[in-house]
Amino acid sequence: MEFAKYLIDFLVYLALASAISWFFFFFKRLDLFGGFVGGAVVALIGAILGAFLLQGILSETIKFLQNGLNISNVNIIAAVLGGTVSVMLLSKINNGRQRKDY
Numbered sequence: 100m101e102f103a104k105y106l107i108d109f110l111v112y113l114a115l116a117s118a119i120s121w122f123f124f125f126f127k128r129l130d131l132f133g134g135f136v137g138g139a140v141v142a143l144i145g146a147i148l149g150a151f152l153l154q155g156i157l158s159e160t161i162k163f164l165q166n167g168l169n170i171s172n173v174n175i176i177a178a179v180l181g182g183t184v185s186v187m188l189l190s191k192i193n194n195g196r197q198r199k200d201y
Contacts, residue, residue, distance in 0.1 A: 113143060131193065
């Protein structure tokens, strides 16, 4: 039963990371290192780190906002903040270049 709970948490993190990578790669058309998959991996790492690091800092605000945003054990707000910041940093490393269509 514990394994299923962790698997659901990981799938939620993966879905958030994919959504963040999609936003920056396809919608904002930024050239990310590794393309969409590279952006998703960086966003996944950032989402997990963001959820871990921001959990204590944002606990009271998140308790107030989580009534409709709590899925399993994943802190959605902290994960989105962490994933977004990590992909933005990845984009800045790449000098914020726009993606070219060939």
